[in-house]
Structure formats: C-alpha cells, structure tokens
Amino acid sequence: MAPESIKEALKERGIRLTRQRQILLDLIDSSGKHLDAEQLYRMARERDPKLNRVTVYRTLKLLKESGLVDELDLMHYDGDQHYYETRRKQEHAHVVCLSCGKVEEFFGDPLQKLRRQVENTLGYEVAIARTEIGGYCPTCQVTRQEELERASQAPGGERRRHSSKRPTSRARKKKK
Amino acid sequence: MAPESIKEALKERGIRLTRQRQILLDLIDSSGKHLDAEQLYRMARERDPKLNRVTVYRTLKLLKESGLVDELDLMHYDGDQHYYETRRKQEHAHVVCLSCGKVEEFFGDPLQKLRRQVENTLGYEVAIARTEIGGYCPTCQVTRQEELERASQAPGGERRRHSSKRPTSRARKKKK
DNA sequence: GTTAGTGCAAACCTTTTGCAGCTCT
C-alpha cells in the first residue's frame, strides 16, 4: 500500500496524522523488513529523540485495528515480541529458518484456496489469515547434517540429541 | 498421539518421566481443548497442589522442543499467552472467531500443498507449519450485521467506527 | 550415587494503563 493511501485511510477515519505517526508510518512502510516495536522505537528516536516507546505501541495497535498493518510472530524465533508489516495486496506466508533466523515470503495459490475453503466449508467471514512456517533453509540444512553426523560419531553421543539447541531468546537478548 | 507413545518417546530421549510430567501430559493429551499455561497449571494443581507454575512452563518447553506438542497463538484473541495441543497425525489450521472466540479446526489439502510447495520452491526442510485464521463465525456475522446497521442509523455515528472494539485482553482479564 | 528435575523467589521482557499536559483541526 502506498504511503499516500495509508494516510488517506487514516484521515478518513478521523484519526489524526501527527508527527509521531508519520515517522512510524514511514518506517514501517519503507523498511521492507519485519520490525518489532523495539526496533521501530529505536529507529523512530533517531528522527525524534522525544518520541516515547508507549507511542510506538499505541500507534501499532491503532494501525493493526485499522487493518493497515499486519502483526506477525515469526514463529517466536527470537522471543515473544511481534513484528509488523504493511498489509499488501497479496496474501503470503512467512517462512522462518529455525537455525539462522532468515525470513522469506511465500506467495502461492494454496493460500487463496485455503481462505476460500474456510469460508465455504466453515461459513466464516475471513478477516485475516496468518501462516508461518518454521524449517531449515538450504544453507542450514548442510550445517545441520554435519552436526548430526558429528554427534552420532562422538562417544556416548546418542541420548538427549535435542539439547543441541541454540540459546534462548532471553539469553540472546542479553548478549546484545 | 497416544499417551503411551508420548511416554515412550520421552524415555527414548533420556527424559525422565516424573509425576509432574505425567500429570501435565495427561491433561494436554486428554483435554482435547487448547489450553494455555495458566489453565494447565490450575488443572494440574487439582491433582497435585504442590506442583509449581514454573514446572508447567518448563515441561511445555520440553515437549515443544521434542516436537510432541505444538504451540499456538490463536490470533492472540485473548491475550499474548500460548496454547498447546498434542501434535496429531493430520496438519490443520485454527480458525478463530474474532467476535466470540470460538476456535475451529480446518483440515484440507491446501495445507499439504502449501507445505510441499514451500519445500520445493524455497528448498526449505519444513519442521513446523502454523496457520491461524481470524474471522467471524456464521452466528457472529448476523450480530455484526445488526450492529453495523444500528451504528449507521445512530446520530453522528459515522466516524471512528473501528473504535467499537471489544475490551482488550488485559481489561477482560481483570473482570474474571 | 549421579544427574536431572522441582519449588521458591526474584528477575525479565513486552505491552498496557492512568493521568496531566500538549496539539491538531
């Protein structure tokens, strides 16, 4: 959605287009990435150091409720925060690599079919559909394969193979 | 998945089957509903008043990492907590009514196709797929229609129509 | 007897709320 039409949409709803909201709208719309509230807050503060974290949350809530942005979880790969993107023409799924965290988007007819089938078979009026897929990207599949081999060769390396997990989100957070 | 095979799977991994875990496993597996950590905790305490909330979280984390249960958000309809269900044979989507909170499950080939296409076109090894759909169930569609009509007839009832939102999760929480 | 798991208290991260003051229209 073009920045202009977003702003139009807000005006139409009697929602004021304040300086803070313009900054946030710009950031979400132009970044092209999936930003969470904290990242958005940091970026916004570069343009207006007075802008408060609370305003970020309030704006996001507003945009979400107005259907202008979509809220994502991205499989909680990096913690329990939410990510945001402007709602685009085409429905798409988000594919997250559980090993390196890369996020890719998938467009394809199964998504449209899914929506239609839910409407037809369950009689729902679908407002929003979110599909998130966790897996391993081509690059990380190789790495993982090597790790598994190494583990099975190591002495006593059979039990508890699932404990070779990456640090938790909290742990990673602190390191930053 | 039958309780027995879950327990087998754990034993295989060298994970101890403690009294607390048996209780929780039983609850998740037999309830048939989508329970969150807090509900699970309350129910577990009825069987063992000493069982701690932390144990619930730790057990859920363990089961999730072992791929024995799936974690859901259910569109955050009722807050930001997570819900759990034992991983079943058939992949399915969760359809949440944004008005009454009812949750239905949808099985259908678009889900399998989606998975296959992501694997083929992006080259990912898919580990977990989660599709959540928010919408309005047949019953609530009627109610909603009436509300919209009433609103458009009411004096000055045009602007800010999106503010006719239900109370936030936090607000609802307090009422309980 | 080890090692893994538990309970308790305290911390943590993310998000929301109350309220006084500011600002768009």
Added chain:
DNA sequence: AGAGCTGCAAAAGGTTTGCACTAAC
C-alpha cells in the same frame, strides 16, 4: 475550544532464571 494524542511513571501479564533441595534412574 475541544477532542485526540503524547509523554512519563508505574503496573501488569506472561515467561524465564538462579539456586538449594529432592527424586528418578
């Protein structure tokens, strides 16, 4: 002028962590 919005401080909700003790293998 007046509703709407912001900032600040404080709280809340959900979840995790550190550590001493206990229980499963």
